[in-house]
Amino acid sequence: MGVEKKPVNLWVKRILVTITVIALLGVGVIWYIFSEKFTDTVDVTADYTVNALDLIHEFEKDDAAANKKYAEKIVVVNGRVTEIEAADTTVNIKMTDTTSGSYVIFAFQQQHLAEAKSLQEGDSVGIKGSCSGGAYSKILETEFITFKRAALNK
């Protein structure tokens, strides 16, 4: 008399396979999300293209409205470099309204730091970056608009 084999429950098998697939997909999605990096700004389409002085005046006129419009948007700013300022081991580029002292400042993206260092005061350039918005500085008593992940707009 042979040993009676217990039939494998097909449904249990299916459930185990489904759970494994879902778990693997979950791990994949989490891995993708957390290993994702910001795209090179050069490859991102700009939401707006503006002149530096126009941008400054827009923020000076209505800070709240301008922040709503530009914050976290990719913007190309065309203007003249008025200052190259040391920022730790690198430099930031500034475009200043010499009448009011208000300014736009660009912190360059890691892979574009050399571009910032290559610029000179007086250069007319287009810089593309992620606008972080503007604020009124109580220290300097001027409006200032900051950008991160900037690159030369070529």
Add this chain to the structure above:
Amino acid sequence: MKKTMLLITVLACALASVAQKKTTTSGTINFDATTPIDALPKAENKTVIAAVDTKKGTVAFEVVMKNFAFTNPRIQEHFNGPRWLDTEKFPTATFNGNITNLSAINFKKDGTYEADVAGDLTIHGVTKPVTTKGTVVVTGKTVTTNAEFDIKLADYNVDGPQIGAGKIAKEPKITVAAIMQ
């Protein structure tokens, strides 16, 4: 003649006042909230406005919170979001304080000095007193300052499931550097 003398005096006073106030718009603040299970919550803000008054010993910083640059878009989103720093509602962070051992620093002589700084730090709309030690390096007319301190996120009403789960440090390390002229 009297008017000319008065004008010269006023101009001289104004210039002296400018000279004693050193500023930069490119100060750097590093925010490090990494933990053993998550190396991503780390960012740098390179457009910090900083000022030091070499006569009065006052120190001030202004930071646009949205300009902290993370490498990961999701962490950037969380940082700015309403469950963490809520930068829409609280767009800036500020520090206003004093060098409490001002007599130990000679801003007219090149050198490296230890500075004790005390003041009020405002983050997420909450103001708390902070004390820290920093370094002041005087090189000609340039003053370079460096400081490092920890903050308790809970003190600034910053909490959330990720902090509770240990993915974000409860006491991030803040490193400040500013080259002022």
